[in-house]
Amino acid sequence: MLEVITWAVIYMLTMFLGFFLKRAGVFRTEDKHVLSNLIFYVTLPAMLVSSFSGAVVDFWFVMAFLLGLLVNALMVAAATLASHKKAPELQALYTINCAGLNVGNLAMPFLQNFFPAGIPYLCMFDTADSCFSLGTTYAIACMRLGRSSGSNKLLNILKSLFQSVPFNVYLIMTVLSLLQIELPGAVLQTADFMGRGNGFLAMLMVGVSLEIHLKREDLGEVLQMLLVRYACAAVSFVFIFYLIPAPLVMRQVLALAVFAAAPNVAMIYTNRLGVRTEIAAAMHPLSTAFMIPLMSAMMLLVR
Secondary structure (H helix, E strand, O other): HHEEEEHHHHHHHHEEEHHHHHOOOOOOOHHHHHHHHHHHHHHHHHHHHHHHHHOOHHHHHHHHHHHHHHHHHHHHHHHHHHHHOOHHHHHHHHHHOOOOOOOOHHHHHHHOOOOOHHHHHHHHHHHHHHHHHHHHHHHHHHHOOOOOOOOHHHHHHHHHHHHHHHHHHHOOOHHHHOOOOOOOOOHHHHHHHOOOHHHHHHHHHHHHOOOOOOOOOHHHHHHHHHHHHHHHHHHHHHHHHHHHHHHHHHHHHHHHHHHOOOOOHHHHHHHHOOOHHHHHHHHHHHHHHHHHHHHHHEEEEEO
């Protein structure tokens, strides 16, 4: 328990450090893009290479992928149910922002401190999540508004996936694991060294990007979207940890990952649709700030 609390405090302090450094003028809000690129192109791929070392791909990797699809389908269904009597623009807003999880950039660095052997399963879960976050929920939101999201939706989703450096690392490392090919020790050492900075950069980025401008009239929608996300997370947690006869470390890491923050790409799609962006802008930092305390509390149930 002390270990969980210690890491939670470290991550929260790092987030506040980023926020106060921005207030002090050391960082600007725009600098979050630099930090995000460092994570996306350097430290996250390095951490994945290091975590996959010695992993053996089996049936449960496929199951982790299927669970990622199932959890996202549940979130989309819950968002649809919660917003079905609302205006079309709110239905679209709920579809995009109530579904999807920021696993790679935020949840994975934190969970790696406790369950390093579970990261390969989390990678497969994140890949399935990306299938929704990188286009499927946007296409459904366009349908809510009576718009077309463009032709070749599947092609666009696949293109987004293969343009993602972390996804390509997932794919390469999975193939190498299937072929039982191990990377040279020097490569793994380098990846381990670079990947150690991933958690620090991720929480620093959160602090730098933290801005909450919330109007009173929008508070109800923000709270309801968060309620939908956490209700789905609670149901998914019980199902994954208590009902799936999977390896313990897989159940632990996936059950906790469902409490991850909303994905960054959801804000991009919300802006593209032009629907109440101020609500999404308020909900996202709150879901990020709540992630570490929630995961830490739930971790006490799975350890």
